[in-house]
Amino acid sequence: MADLNKLTIAAARDALKKGDVTSLELTEACLGEIEGAGALNAFVHHTPEIAREQAKAADARLKAGDAPDMCGIPLGIKDLFCTKGVPSQAASNILKGFKPEYESTVTSQLFDAGAVMLGKLNMDEFAMGSSNETSAYGNAVNPWRREGSDAELTPGGSSGGSASAVAADLCLAATGTDTGGSIRQPAAFTGITGIKPTYGRVSRWGVVAFASSLDQAGPMTKDVRDAAIMLEAMCGHDAKDSTSADLAVPNFEAMLTGDIRGKTIGIPREYRMEGMPAEIEKLWAEGTEMLKAAGAKIVDISLPHTKYALPTYYVIAPAEASSNLARYDGVRYGHRASLAAGDGITEMYEKTRAEGFGHEVQRRVMVGTYVLSAGFYDAYYNRARKVRTLIKRDFEEVFAAGVDAILTPATPSAAFGLGEMSEADPIAMYLNDVFTVTVNLAGLPGIAVPTGSDSQGLPLGLQLIGRPWEEGDLLNTAYALEQAAGFVAKPAKWW
């Protein structure tokens, strides 16, 4: 078989089970591609020895029969996941050299299912960013380019390395994490599929924490079927995460019938932002027509607190980050600044954190410190938590009125150029998450599916938002949209 790295999880699984291919062959194909893709800067820690060992074990298991779906599938793992004995530094200099003595629950589950780890993937530092430009490893690069241009584009963020690696076929799929859109925005920027499950579906144990009430891990894949297969392997109750839901995990793939007749799809009027590019508006209208043609009922809905989602997020996420990142003190792991004579423990903390954290992380930690400080806690933090209640209530009301899923754009634009936003104020960058952040605040599942291209040939995606715990139904609606859109374009190889 040729181009093994280009296979989907489903195709590879079927070929592995039939004995047409071995996991070692798949793994070697991916390792070869990774070697030639240094220009994308997607893989930042390479683990070929582990990959080959896992592939051989997977092949033995496949031979013995009865192997799980993920057995033998080569994956990339976002650097935010702690992987035993392998550098896991959340793309931050403050965790330079950190090699966990334990394995995150998600990677444990994937490896127990026989999946193969090719290496760790680039990302924004501590997952704080929308362009992968805050990484200690440097920028990850989008394999897509504008027609007739060789300008380097962002793969989005924070899961930029994951998106770039999957879009460029360096691996069959990758793990991502999503706090405000960090799976869905990069998926949309690179023409791949990414799902953030309901808060509590996937264990956060062993995933470096950013904002604990918003963080969820999920798969980034080449299509919806693969998202269903890989999500199932990542989900499940975990006693080590107190917010993990003790619910049965359905067979998501079996729910992909493509039949959405009689489903009600909501189109939220507040997502029609002022100044929205005509191409995004058109993409959204076309997606609406596709779902309608597939037999869904389309209704206009209102989510009145939408405009307050980003400001709410930029109180809550930094507040939680300031607390979570307090642990990086130069004592237990990672970087410690070299100290001058007479420096005490306070100087050690201050110098370590100034050297170890990048600019965006420092800014968010300090904003979080401010909104939690005496005198401002009520005005900012408590108020934001109240508005969050209202944002969630907006969704509850439309779901109670019979809406099964909500269709929105995934991003306000196609991928932008690396460095293009560097002169803009931080708020302009934050606006990238305008359509995705509501979903994290309300704890809902959301999926980005590529459905079209812009005039320069760059992929564009739509987002579907589902009811809590109904990822299976959401994936099925996404599957229907994917089939109708028929997006199959791939980036031309330049790297």
Next chain:
Amino acid sequence: MSIDKDTAAKVAKLARIRVEAADLPALAEEFNAVLGFIEQLSEVDVEGVEPMVSVTPMRLPRREDVVSDGGQQAKVLANAPDAREGFFAVPKVVE
């Protein structure tokens, strides 16, 4: 509400991040941009609204109050920048 460089210095101190005096005005300006953005929340009528504690209504699970793990001193210390005689080592804290 506008943040001056003294407030920026105070916040940096609370966050235990060293910021050079020369960088404080720029930092204060960045804070003001972000705070100006989140200021819109004051428009929202939140009268009688409960602040969200947990996004999915749930009671945190409880477990027996027993030792369930431990005896991993070497692993705990393995990544420390400075560990001696089975302890984390830090600069002198008490005179």
